[in-house]
Amino acid sequence: xxxxxxxxxxxxxxxxxxxxxxxxxxxxxxxxxxxxxxxxxxxxxxxxxxxxxxxxxxxxxxxxxxxxxxxxxxxxxxxxxxxxxxxxxxxxxxxxxxxxxxxxxxxxxxxxxxxxxxxxxxxxxxxxxxxxxxxxxxxxxxxxxxxxxxxxxxxxxxxxxxxxxxxxxxxxxxxxxxxxxxxxxxxxxxxxxxxxxxxxxxxxxxxxxxxxxxxxxxxxxxxxxxxxxxxxxxxxxxxxxxxxxxxxxxxxxxxxxxxxxxxxxxxxxxxxxxxxxxxxxxxxxxxxxxxxxxxxxxxxxxxxxxxxxxxxxxxxxxxxxxxx
Numbered sequence: 001x002x003x004x005x006x007x008x009x010x011x012x013x014x015x016x017x018x019x020x021x022x023x024x025x026x027x028x029x030x031x032x033x034x035x036x037x038x039x040x041x042x043x044x045x046x047x048x049x050x051x052x053x054x055x056x057x058x059x060x061x062x063x064x065x066x067x068x069x070x071x072x073x074x075x076x077x078x079x080x081x082x083x084x085x086x087x088x089x090x091x092x093x094x095x096x097x098x099x100x101x102x103x104x105x106x107x108x109x110x111x112x113x114x115x116x117x118x119x120x121x122x123x124x125x126x127x128x129x130x131x132x133x134x135x136x137x138x139x140x141x142x143x144x145x146x147x148x149x150x151x152x153x154x155x156x157x158x159x160x161x162x163x164x165x166x167x168x169x170x171x172x173x174x175x176x177x178x179x180x181x182x183x184x185x186x187x188x189x190x191x192x193x194x195x196x197x198x199x200x201x202x203x204x205x206x207x208x209x210x211x212x213x214x215x216x217x218x219x220x221x222x223x224x225x226x227x228x229x230x231x232x233x234x235x236x237x238x239x240x241x242x243x244x245x246x247x248x249x250x251x252x253x254x255x256x257x258x259x260x261x262x263x264x265x266x267x268x269x270x271x272x273x274x275x276x277x278x279x280x281x282x283x284x285x286x287x288x289x290x291x292x293x294x295x296x297x298x299x300x301x302x303x304x305x306x307x308x309x310x311x312x313x314x315x316x317x318x319x320x321x322x323x324x
Contacts (some may be wrong), residue, residue: 001030001162006175009147013125015190022177029155029178041159044085045166049075053097053167059142061093061108063135065167068098086160088290091135096167104290106283107135110197110226114318117274119222121145124192127216130199134161134176140195141174150176151184187215197226206252210266217323223268228253229276229317234261238311245298245307245314256317268321279314 003026007019032038053066068076080099092103122144128137131150134157140148152158161176181199194216196209203209213223230238232255244250254262256273263271281304284295295314300306305313 001026001158002170003175003177005171005173006147006149009173013190015185015188018185018188021185022179025179025183026177029153035155038155041086041156044082045159045162048082048163048166049079051097051167052169056168057142058138058168061111062095062100063092063138063142063164064095065164066097071097083163084289086156086163088292089133089160090157090290091132092289094135094164096164102287102289103135104284104287104294108139109283110316110318111136111139113275113277114224114226115139115143117318117320118224119193121193125149125190127151127191127194129181129194129196129213129216130202131157131161131176131195133157134164134174136195136197137161137174137176138164140193141172145173145193147173148175150174151179151181152176153178153180181209181212181216184212184216189215189218191216191221192218193222193224195224195226197224200225200227201250201253204251206254207262207266210262210268214266214268214323219323221323223263223319223321223323225259225263225319225321226316227259229256229259229315230312231255231315233257240309240311243309244311245295245309246293247298253312256319259317259319263319263321267324269324271319271321273317273319275318277316279316 010019054070055067057064076097089101090104091107092101094101121140123146126140126145126148128150131137131152134150137148137150155178158176158178194213196213200206200209230253234257236255237258238253240250260271281296286294298308299313300308307313
């Protein structure tokens with residue numbers, strides 16, 4: 001995976017020191033002795049057809065790369081089989097030469113809920129924290145961002161992103177890095193917009209995560225924060241005793257009022273809640289591209305307003321704030 005254009009951009013943004021650190025971190029992340037599946041994924045990636053889509057549209061709900069008539073039916077069948085070897089596909093969807101990758105999440109629904117509320121992304125340097133396979137990164141680029149950088153430590157997600165980028169244009173100003181936010185240098189303060197969607201509740205210290213996000217932004221830069229919340233008043237927060245919707249790594253689910261107070265305590269300004277939506281089994285579900293259990297399996301079978309542990313079912317809020 002070639003990150004040379006990214007390193008040049010970081011130099012232009014006066015954060016060349018980050019590029020130097022990234023070279024070491026990326027080499028370490030792609031050390032095949034540390035990840036048992038990495039060699040197989042790399043081999044599968046190399047064996048994908050070497051074809052660039054003639055017609056693309058990354059500004060629509062299903063990110064579209066090419067049309068079915070750009071490749072032969074035999075190659076389309078082969079390509080579908082090879083793409084399914086990278087399952088599970090969780091974020092999307094994507095349309096690749098007429099092959100619809102029907103992902104677990106209807107990620108376009110989340111984008112629809114936030115796109116009218118955020119500042120225009122045109123010519124902005126954007127960071128997407130915990131970006132998965134980069135679906136929302138493509139939507140950000142399609143909205144006019146100057147460059148989009150996603151970070152996600154899961155190597156399957158990074159590989160899926162690279163598949164899409166190879167078919168689109170490997171020189172496009174968009175990258176997904178195999179690191180988490182804790183690997184970023186302190187006080188980068190270089191991004192115009194930072195997204196953190198579906199991450200906060202996985203952090204054992206949500207306040208530290210908010211400070212990390214703030215330190216990625218330029219003064220006045222915009223944070224888009226999406227996370228699980230509960231109904232309640234200021235100060236109300238749910239800390240699951242064990243699992244939440246069968247997930248072990250869920251820590252703090254605040255009320256919206258509590259979350260606003262956290263952001264303000266961390267120095268963010270102009271904090272506002274722009275959307276609160278209950279997650280439905282139409283938005284997160286099992287598909288042919290993600291055949292494991294999904295949301296319907298994690299809810300109470302007799303009361304869908306509760307998880308199988310008896311806790312409030314998933315409800316997500318989107319908040320927007322500005323760095324001081």
